[in-house]
Amino acid sequence: MAHLATEVLVIGSGAGGAVTAATLAEAGRTVTVVEEGPWIDADALEPFSLDEMVAKYRHHGLAAALGNPAVAYAEGRCVGGSTEINSGLYHRLPDDLVAEWQTRYGIDEFTPEALASYADRVEGRLSVAKVPGAPPASSAALERGATKLGWRNVEFARVFSYDDQQRGTKQTMSRTMLPRAIAAGATIVPDCRVQRLTRQGDRVTGARCRRTHPGGGVERLTISADHVIVCGGAVHSPALLQRSGIWRNIGNGLKMHPTIKIAARFPHPVDHGDVPMHRVTEFSPFIAIGGSASRKGHVAMALAETGAPYQDALAEWEHISTYYAAIRSEGSGRVVAAPGLRSPLVTYSLTDADLSRLARGLVNLGELLLAAGATELHPSVVGGRVVHRIDELGSWWDQVTRARANLMTVHLTSTVRMGENRERTGADSFGRVWGYRNLRVNDGSLIPDAPGVNPQAAIMAIATRNCDQFLADS
Numbered sequence: 515m516a517h518l519a520t521e522v523l524v525i526g527s528g529a530g531g532a533v534t535a536a537t538l539a540e541a542g543r544t545v546t547v548v549e550e551g552p553w554i555d556a557d558a559l560e561p562f563s564l565d566e567m568v569a570k571y572r573h574h575g576l577a578a579a580l581g582n583p584a585v586a587y588a589e590g591r592c593v594g595g596s597t598e599i600n601s602g603l604y605h606r607l608p609d610d611l612v613a614e615w616q617t618r619y620g621i622d623e624f625t626p627e628a629l630a631s632y633a634d635r636v637e638g639r640l641s642v643a644k645v646p647g648a649p650p651a652s653s654a655a656l657e658r659g660a661t662k663l664g665w666r667n668v669e670f671a672r673v674f675s676y677d678d679q680q681r682g683t684k685q686t687m688s689r690t691m692l693p694r695a696i697a698a699g700a701t702i703v704p705d706c707r708v709q710r711l712t713r714q715g716d717r718v719t720g721a722r723c724r725r726t727h728p729g730g731g732v733e734r735l736t737i738s739a740d741h742v743i744v745c746g747g748a749v750h751s752p753a754l755l756q757r758s759g760i761w762r763n764i765g766n767g768l769k770m771h772p773t774i775k776i777a778a779r780f781p782h783p784v785d786h787g788d789v790p791m792h793r794v795t796e797f798s799p800f801i802a803i804g805g806s807a808s809r810k811g812h813v814a815m816a817l818a819e820t821g822a823p824y825q826d827a828l829a830e831w832e833h834i835s836t837y838y839a840a841i842r843s844e845g846s847g848r849v850v851a852a853p854g855l856r857s858p859l860v861t862y863s864l865t866d867a868d869l870s871r872l873a874r875g876l877v878n879l880g881e882l883l884l885a886a887g888a889t890e891l892h893p894s895v896v897g898g899r900v901v902h903r904i905d906e907l908g909s910w911w912d913q914v915t916r917a918r919a920n921l922m923t924v925h926l927t928s929t930v931r932m933g934e935n936r937e938r939t940g941a942d943s944f945g946r947v948w949g950y951r952n953l954r955v956n957d958g959s960l961i962p963d964a965p966g967v968n969p970q971a972a973i974m975a976i977a978t979r980n981c982d983q984f985l986a987d988s
């Protein structure tokens with residue numbers, strides 16, 4: 515059995531883990547990052563392709579939170595975590611939520627001003643920019659439809675840098691924070707899954723891991739560490755803590771942004787290389803409208819969801835783009851590491867109000883797309899009517915039921931909520947797990963509720979803040 519010793523062990527290399535590793539390594543700490551997934555060069559695979567899904571997504575993209583209805587979800591499993599596969603959209607946490615969470619969860623030093631200063635720091639280390647020149651046609655459709663209807667819409671900035679020819683490169687963690695961490699002396703160990711943490715009283719002493727070698731061999735690795743920071747994401751951080759015997763307020767309160775989709779056919783081809791950066795905010799914070807990746811495979815899956823014949827539409831897939839309405843859900847879920855199962859069981863309960871918001875979101879989205887010039891709308895509803903005219907949209911109100919709605923999400927949070935209110939939280943205001951002196955969480959799990967906006971900006975700002983407190987404290 516191999517053994518490693520480090521001062522700080524960071525588990526997971528996504529938005530939270532990479533920021534943690536870079537910040538602590540640059541402050542002179544000895545950092546080792548272990549990542550369950552492989553290290554794949556960020557330029558090696560085409561973004562949003564099937565190859566990318568197979569190589570970088572956990573379970574090749576097939577995972578669901580069980581419930582009525584189930585909600586399919588996706589997460590990254592590679593060096594850089596979900597930042598390697600995400601759309602790069604970047605939105606600071608709204609100030610009203612910061613203030614609300616500060617009060618509800620009793621989070622110390624958590625004010626709009628403090629968070630804004632950490633967001634400034636993140637944005638100084640990554641390139642955050644709007645697309646130079648005109649947005650792609652799939653994004654312009656959102657802007658056009660919203661403008662015609664008089665609805666508010668915004669163009670989001672993204673974590674992208676642009677060259678002289680205006681070619682964009684997504685600033686994933688493997689292109690930004692992880693190289694910074696390595697330059698400052700950190701070690702990254704890919705293909706290495708932490709199975710459980712080792713503990714002694716109120717201290718964590720390290721971790722037991724299984725490392726897979728490129729040839730397929732598996733090696734056991736133990737790591738001893740002075741400090742352990744778990745950054746496995748909102749599903750796998752609580753699962754690891756539970757596998758290690760730590761359960762209090764860990765894994766409950768899962769939050770997400772469930773989304774319902776439409777595949778919209780236009781009379782002309784739409785681009786498929788990029789993901790729309792416009793967002794319709796008319797119904798914020800509870801309903802947000804945007805666009806999704808729309809490669810041929812995504813379009814085919816979206817068209818198949820109603821169960822109606824789709825060959826004719828698929829033959830013209832270049833004219834089709836997929837869009838979504840996402841809600842800030844009132845419901846919540848759980849992550850449970852069940853003995854004998856490699857992956858945790860994830861469940862989610864939508865409330866009736868959630869379902870009604872999804873129906874409203876779908877109808878609003880349909881109206882917007884027709885206003886933007888779409889001629890045929892395929893909803894992600896089993897048996898849902900394929901709509902061509904505005905007067906047909908009303909049929910969707912009754913069709914969005916628990917039995918028929920096909921939902922998915924890529925935003926998962928809140929399974930180890932932070933704050934001083936011990937009834938509601940699994941970790942203190944800076945992510946230190948209650949009951950342990952040297953064990954912290956520093957990822958999407960800490961965010962106390964669904965943020966209503968894309969979460970990576972909040973995760974990175976909070977992770978930076980927590981690192982500062984760690985450095986001052988230890």
Ligand SMILES: Cc1cc2nc3c(=O)[nH]c(=O)nc-3n(C[C@H](O)[C@H](O)[C@H](O)COP(=O)(O)OP(=O)(O)OC[C@H]3O[C@@H](n4cnc5c(N)ncnc54)[C@H](O)[C@@H]3O)c2cc1C
Binds near residue numbers: 529530925
């Ligand atoms: C398809 C998609 C599109 C998205 N688009 C956007 C967007 O445009 N804008 C935005 O703000 N957000 C977006 N998101 C969400 C955003 O990427 C995530 O919220 C964010 O990356 C979560 O950060 P994290 O650190 O909590 O977890 P992750 O980034 O998921 O990283 C967790 C890492 O930990 C590793 N890990 C887990 N358990 C273990 C273990 N036991 N041992 C070792 N390693 C482990 C995982 O393999 C993974 O690499 C998107 C997500 C997806 C999937």
